[in-house]
Amino acid sequence: MNLNYLTISEAMDGLRAKQFSSQELTTACLEQIKKYNKKINVFITVTEYLALEQAQIVDRKINNGDKLNPLAGIPCSLKDVFCLKGAKATAGSKILQNYIAPYDATTVKLIKLNDAVILGKVNTDEFTMGSSTETSASGATRNPWDLSCVPGGSSGGSAAAVASAMGFYSLGTDTGGSIRQPACFCGIAGLKPTYGRVSRYGVMSMASSLDTIGPLARSVKDIALILEAIAGVDINDATTSREPVINYAAKLGKGIKGLKIGIPQEYFGQGLDPEVAAITDSAIKQFKKLGARIVKISLTYTKYALACYYIIVPSEISANLARYDGIRYGLSKSEGDLLATYLQTRAQGLGDEVKRRIIIGTYALSAGYYDAYYLKAQKVRTLIKQDFEKAFKQVGVILTPTTPRPAFKIGEKNNDPLTMYLEDIFTVPINLAGIPGLSIPAGFTKSGLPVGVQLLAKQFNEEDLLRTGYAFEQATDYHKMYPIID
């Protein structure tokens, strides 16, 4: 098998045993990018020079017999909302088409400290607003399993990069499912950590009370290694937690005998694709075989989560996106006075979905509507959070399908924003509750599209989540499958 299809832990072992060099790993990934990027439209910027330079440094360390950091010499990519100093950060938007990041995001700094090899920046829905990576100013990314389908979104570039072996892992963001849903659609693992587990400094904000950063990779063990490297408190992000970061990878093998897994009935109702339902059922059976106890539970307020989400998100967007005004950075259209500069810059620089959300949010926060919309949604959010708190008194982990259906066709849901929003119905409640969620590959449809299941745990209990996912992965082969790109 080609080097670029290994998992992180396999590549780490190979580097240490001097079976291959980091430059060889990096070249294999860069060649894959050259071969398939046109077809799949994954990378917006390839930082080839930086990547080869970083790889060379690691190879020198290996030859000197130096101790290697975890992730050292392993090629990866960043969603284009992360700041990588000296490289373009477009956020998939026209308004930042020529924006060069002046500093590194905290997470980028952390993986650099671990001697990561950064291949470049990958596609995203504009400012992460979407579920298909179709709203990007750089065009739609395609699903490596079926080029006529979307890879999911908004971290669709990240998921497609990992699935098509253009790098071993990618850092993405998840506000309502943007890591888990594309991971599910592309047959890989993706973790949305607990809110505040990973610093967001240097990553473009969408909805600050919900935004999280996490890894997409080819195995749960890989996810554990990356999480340990990027998690922790950061003085530059006041929402980060002082909860201790543990060696997640070391705790994976403990098994799940006696673990209670909750199955919330609200996630198995109408609208669930029969193939997805069958695959989820067989995953539940697998967990039972591994010694877990399956418990039926109820999350009463599930049906209100999406409505709650689509008040909170646009409201926070309308405030966060006010910074793109054509003054300090980015596109600037400046015929006329100051007001005209604002109006024209934003009219020309922002895309349809971004405008739509800013307008909904501005409306919801405008005089006289605050109590009826934003405040009300925040109260409903409390009820959704309490639902999960009650459930986790009963069970250790909760299992649901990650999405109601497998990947849909490019263009299929473009015309009606509400239909697109419904794609996130199983993932948004998790962000509202601030808990961690992990999507892992669980099977394939008859037409060959990947399907995933979502595992959930209490806030800051990534340990049990990863251990559960790992146990499933050890017993199954779905995560070892990769697409033949034609």
Add this chain to the structure above:
Amino acid sequence: MGNNKNQISIEEVGRVAQLARIELTSAEKEKFSRDLSAILDYVDQLDEIDVSTVAPTSQVTGLKNVLRQDVVVGFDQAQLLVRLASTSQENYIKVKSVF
């Protein structure tokens, strides 16, 4: 249009867009008026819940007043930041007059 319980008029969309500092074409105003009405209809389902005794959640992990020492940290990249602006003069960002 017409079937929505919430009717957000084209004029209202224009007013909100002005507040948000986005110039919209008339086609955009018409489309967003339809979309906004449909989305507000959808979120109206929250009215089914009695939240009169529920406290709002704004910070989900329960952090409160995260403080740090008020110390000056040097930053030597100011020129880099100024250069990101579309117009600058010496070490200042140049903007249109505010009044």
